[in-house]
Amino acid sequence: MGLNLFFILAAIMLVSAFGVIFNRNVVHSALALLVNFGTLAVFYFMLNAQFLAVVQILVYAGAIVVLFLFVVMLLGAELGEAVPSWLTLRNGFLIALGLVLLTLIGTAVFENLIQGAQGDFTPEAIAEFGQVELIGSVLFTDYVLAFQLVGVLLSVGIIGIVWLARQQVKSEAAGEKE
Amino acid sequence: MIQLIWLVIALPIIGVLVNGIFGRRLGHRVVAVVGPLAVLAAFVMGLGAFLELLGRGGEAVTRPLWTWATIGTLNIEVSLLVDPLSMLMVLVVTGVGFLILVYATDYMIHHDEAGQAHPDRDYARFFTFLNLFIASMLVLVLGDNYLLMFVGWELVGLCSYLLIGFWYDRPAEEQQPIDLGPDQEPVKLAPLLSPAASGMKAFVVNRIGDVGFALGIFLIWNVFGTLQFLGDNGVFVRAAAVDATLPGVISWITLLLFIGAMGKSAQIPLYVWLPDAMAGPTPVSALIHAATMVTAGVYMIVRSNALYSLTPGVSLFVAGIGAGTALFAATIALVQVDLKRILAYSTVSQLGYMFMAVGVGAYTAGMFHLVTHAFFKALLFLGAGSVMHALHDVIDIRRMGGLKNKMKVTYWTFVIGGLALAGFPLFSGFFSKDEILADAFATSPALWAFGIVTAGLTAFYTFRAIFIAFHGEPRDQHLYEHAHESRPPITFALVVLAILALLGGLLGLPAELLHEVGLDLPHALENTLEPIYLTAEHSVGAAPHLSFGAELGLLSTSAVVAIAGIIVAYLFYVARPAIPQNLVRSTRSIFNLLANKYYVDELYDLILVRPAAALARGLSEGVDKYIIDLILVDGSARVVGWIGGLAGHLQSGYLRHYALATFIGVLIMVSYFFLR
Amino acid sequence: MTEVPVSYYLLLSAMLFTIGAGGVLIRRNTIIILMCVEMMMNAVNLTFIAFSRFLNSATGQIFVFMIMAVAAVEVAIGLALLVELNRHKRAVNVDEINSLKG
Numbered sequence: 004m005g006l007n008l009f010f011i012l013a014a015i016m017l018v019s020a021f022g023v024i025f026n027r028n029v030v031h032s033a034l035a036l037l038v039n040f041g042t043l044a045v046f047y048f049m050l051n052a053q054f055l056a057v058v059q060i061l062v063y064a065g066a067i068v069v070l071f072l073f074v075v076m077l078l079g080a081e082l083g084e085a086v087p088s089w090l091t092l093r094n095g096f097l098i099a100l101g102l103v104l105l106t107l108i109g110t111a112v113f114e115n116l117i118q119g120a121q122g123d124f125t126p127e128a129i130a131e132f133g134q135v136e137l138i139g140s141v142l143f144t145d146y147v148l149a150f151q152l153v154g155v156l157l158s159v160g161i162i163g164i165v166w167l168a169r170q171q172v173k174s175e176a177a178g179e180k181e
Numbered sequence: 182m183i184q185l186i187w188l189v190i191a192l193p194i195i196g197v198l199v200n201g202i203f204g205r206r207l208g209h210r211v212v213a214v215v216g217p218l219a220v221l222a223a224f225v226m227g228l229g230a231f232l233e234l235l236g237r238g239g240e241a242v243t244r245p246l247w248t249w250a251t252i253g254t255l256n257i258e259v260s261l262l263v264d265p266l267s268m269l270m271v272l273v274v275t276g277v278g279f280l281i282l283v284y285a286t287d288y289m290i291h292h293d294e295a296g297q298a299h300p301d302r303d304y305a306r307f308f309t310f311l312n313l314f315i316a317s318m319l320v321l322v323l324g325d326n327y328l329l330m331f332v333g334w335e336l337v338g339l340c341s342y343l344l345i346g347f348w349y350d351r352p353a354e355e356q357q358p359i360d361l362g363p364d365q366e367p368v369k370l371a372p373l374l375s376p377a378a379s380g381m382k383a384f385v386v387n388r389i390g391d392v393g394f395a396l397g398i399f400l401i402w403n404v405f406g407t408l409q410f411l412g413d414n415g416v417f418v419r420a421a422a423v424d425a426t427l428p429g430v431i432s433w434i435t436l437l438l439f440i441g442a443m444g445k446s447a448q449i450p451l452y453v454w455l456p457d458a459m460a461g462p463t464p465v466s467a468l469i470h471a472a473t474m475v476t477a478g479v480y481m482i483v484r485s486n487a488l489y490s491l492t493p494g495v496s497l498f499v500a501g502i503g504a505g506t507a508l509f510a511a512t513i514a515l516v517q518v519d520l521k522r523i524l525a526y527s528t529v530s531q532l533g534y535m536f537m538a539v540g541v542g543a544y545t546a547g548m549f550h551l552v553t554h555a556f557f558k559a560l561l562f563l564g565a566g567s568v569m570h571a572l573h574d575v576i577d578i579r580r581m582g583g584l585k586n587k588m589k590v591t592y593w594t595f596v597i598g599g600l601a602l603a604g605f606p607l608f609s610g611f612f613s614k615d616e617i618l619a620d621a622f623a624t625s626p627a628l629w630a631f632g633i634v635t636a637g638l639t640a641f642y643t644f645r646a647i648f649i650a651f652h653g654e655p656r657d658q659h660l661y662e663h664a665h666e667s668r669p670p671i672t673f674a675l676v677v678l679a680i681l682a683l684l685g686g687l688l689g690l691p692a693e694l695l696h697e698v699g700l701d702l703p704h705a706l707e708n709t710l711e712p713i714y715l716t717a718e719h720s721v722g723a724a725p726h727l728s729f730g731a732e733l734g735l736l737s738t739s740a741v742v743a744i745a746g747i748i749v750a751y752l753f754y755v756a757r758p759a760i761p762q763n764l765v766r767s768t769r770s771i772f773n774l775l776a777n778k779y780y781v782d783e784l785y786d787l788i789l790v791r792p793a794a795a796l797a798r799g800l801s802e803g804v805d806k807y808i809i810d811l812i813l814v815d816g817s818a819r820v821v822g823w824i825g826g827l828a829g830h831l832q833s834g835y836l837r838h839y840a841l842a843t844f845i846g847v848l849i850m851v852s853y854f855f856l857r
Numbered sequence: 858m859t860e861v862p863v864s865y866y867l868l869l870s871a872m873l874f875t876i877g878a879g880g881v882l883i884r885r886n887t888i889i890i891l892m893c894v895e896m897m898m899n900a901v902n903l904t905f906i907a908f909s910r911f912l913n914s915a916t917g918q919i920f921v922f923m924i925m926a927v928a929a930v931e932v933a934i935g936l937a938l939l940v941e942l943n944r945h946k947r948a949v950n951v952d953e954i955n956s957l958k959g
Contacts, residue, residue, distance in 0.1 A: 017873070023880060023892055024883060040899065043903060047906055055925075059925070062925050063899070066929065070932060070936060071932075071936070074940060078943050097882045100882075101875045101876070101879040108868075109871060112867045138918060138922075153927070156930055157929075160933060160934055164933055164937045167938070
């Protein structure tokens with residue numbers, strides 16, 4: 004049953020991924036992206052990463068896609084580029100390249116059986132302590148530096164965006180005064 | 182002293198460096214001291230070494246300096262050979278060289294009417310080159326192997342080129358046609374080459390000879406495996422053995438080496454550069470083209486006597502060329518109107534004598550004449566230079582006359598030189614020339630005939646020049662008025678050389694003859710040079726020793742011929758000038774031929790120079806301009822530009838292109854890692 | 858449930874990544890390109906989590922956590938820049954942002 008679920012979800016995911024690319028309407032692409040993120044969240048649940056699954060929905064589906072839609076509306080760019088057909092020589096060539104990459108990774112994946120160290124993040128431990136606690140305990144001990152740096156990164160990002168937005172406000176104000 | 186022999190070369194080199202680098206700043210007075218001083222110091226060193234050598238019986242000493250290179254089995258040593266032959270040459274080169282340099286200190290200064298000195302614009306450069314030449318010549322004669330000799334050989338060729346073309350921006354000069362009287366066309370003469378062209382000609386012609394020389398050296402190396410003269414493994418000691426096992430090889434070697442001598446010592450057919458070399462300053466003509474460089478070929482043969490005495494065929498060839506050249510050049514000298522050219526052809530002719538001597542195995546006689554010739558020919562050239570100095574560089578004898586009254590020292594020294602050249606009895610030239618003629622006669626009367634006829638012509642043309650230039654009425658009144666004797670540096674050199682020309686005969690008194698008469702006087706040169714001959718028997722013709730009567734007869738013949746030549750010249754040019762004029766008029770075609778030097782230069786130009794120039798032009802315009810310049814150089818530039826243009830497309834400015842490039846890069850990296 | 862072998866997840870992730878890369882190369886609309894970049898990042902996330910599950914290590918999930926944070930910031934700034942660019946050039950077509958030509 005798990006396998007069947009996997010295939011169904013995989014199909015949905017891939018179809019929505021194609022939908023993101025091959026859609027003339029940008030809003031439709033954004034919605035396809037939303038579906039894509041959703042399926043990914045389900046996959047995370049299946050992989051015993053409940054915390055991240057929820058974060059995925061909150062951040063990606065909830066914030067990022069919404070942000071995309073905001074900008075699309077703001078710029079009035081619902082209509083994507085006007086091309087008569089996606090089936091051009093150039094596109095074919097690029098798709099071929101992509102297939103090459105895929106084949107490479109695919110062969111690598113199926114030939115080298117992954118063997119690595121077994122950690123202590125076992126499903127039993129998750130069931131006993133709860134995933135969030137376990138993640139938290141690792142995050143705030145072993146990876147606390149990375150955590151702090153990400154915090155810095157977010158702050159920088161915010162400052163940058165606020166600054167950019169201020170520029171816009173300034174030029175608008177300047178434009179209005181004239 | 183012998184161990185310090187390398188100083189002999191080093192001292193002139195120091196002169197080169199000082200004069201060359203600081204000459205301009207030091208001023209002509211300092212340069213005039215440094216130049217001759219370096220050579221004098223070298224002479225003193227050489228003298229000391231020579232005396233020391235004599236003290237130990239004349240046995241050769243090798244002074245190794247350093248190893249130049251070791252290539253496979255070829256070990257090239259720079260080491261000097263001190264033996265009677267090389268020291269003799271050292272003394273001649275530095276001794277005569279010193280005198281000529283002293284002369285040059287004044288010669289290269291133009292004094293104007295008020296007595297103001299105007300040194301030549303390139304005064305320092307001149308003395309730099311002269312010192313360089315002295316050093317190069319010394320390398321040539323002091324080298325103890327063929328390679329070092331060749332190095333010196335080439336270097337003196339270079340110095341010759343530099344010095345002939347010293348006044349490089351002087352143009353070619355037209356020569357006045359020879360006037361044969363009112364009812365005949367004047368005889369046209371070819372224009373004189375510019376100094377630059379003359380230098381080029383000398384270098385190129387020498388080069389041709391050098392090819393032969395180089396091939397000879399290669400052959401020596403090939404056959405002997407070494408280029409050293411002496412030593413148990415040296416060429417000379419093993420020559421006889423090699424000749425036995427490889428017949429004919431030594432003949433090739435000697436022949437090829439002689440080709441080099443033909444070029445350097447101006448024998449037929451490679452003599453043509455010497456007359457044109459007169460475009461250089463007169464001290465250069467005296468030093469290089471009379472006393473020293475041109476004698477290098479003779480020295481080389483004498484040094485290689487072990488080889489030449491094994492090849493009678495080639496030696497006879499050498500003698501033949503020498504005799505032919507002697508006569509040939511003398512005939513040209515008969516009718517020349519340029520004083521220096523007369524002396525130049527005389528030099529070619531006298532060199533012919535030297536080769537005739539060494540060709541018949543009379544190596545000592547050849548060296549003897551080399552030494553006496555250095556004395557009197559240098560003297561004559563310097564005298565000619567003194568005349569030129571007085572007449573503002575006029576060298577055409579048709580504008581001279583009566584100078585004996587105005588330039589006494591020059592006149593008398595010139596006469597002494599002329600008497601020596603003519604072979605007047607008891608002057609140095611008499612002894613050396615007679616010895617050659619006697620040895621020639623012993624081998625082949627035909628050679629002797631060439632020699633004696635040439636001797637007569639020599640006496641004649643020498644005194645023709647003297648009588649025309651110094652006697653009689655001045656032909657150019659203006660020039661005559663301004664003529665004056667030269668200054669002390671010049672007259673000093675003239676006097677010293679005159680003494681040497683007078684007394685040089687003492688070096689080679691005919692010991693056997695005198696012995697018969699009861700006088701026990703030695704042939705100094707013969708005794709000195711004795712040690713250098715490896716084989717006791719060094720006469721090619723295995724000369725049947727001439728009887729006393731025959732020798733005496735030959736001696737007197739030489740004397741008579743010389744005196745006769747002088748008398749005929751007196752007759753023609755002092756007593757009855759009408760005779761030569763009528764003679765020339767009636768033999769116009771012959772005269773034309775002689776005056777134009779048998780048109781040899783024109784012949785060479787036609788069959789050699791023009792085709793070569795055409796080939797050069799073809800190569801330069803065809804190959805160089807089109808293939809190399811257009812296709813290779815421009816072409817490669819255009820290809821690079823084209824590739825650059827292609828590469829420029831990579832910077833399109835389009836994000837998508839950059840993204841694609843990145844993607845392809847990732848693809849490559851992934852494939853590398855995954856497929857490993 | 859029968860186990861889904863890890864290689865299936867990896868392959869799926871690779872396919873998603875490839876599709877995202879193709880999208881970046883094919884599309885000319887800047888917003889779509891940014892979306893495809895997000896897809897590629899998600900593919901990587903999937904890989905990490907799959908490994909975390911099958912190697913019983915928390916490191917994978919922590920890494921995904923970081924990636925998500927970075928992705929969020931990156932999208933925000935990217936879109937802000939896009940808006941800014943639109944002010945000056947009135948263009949959403951990435952081909953028209955070619956001032957760096959040559």
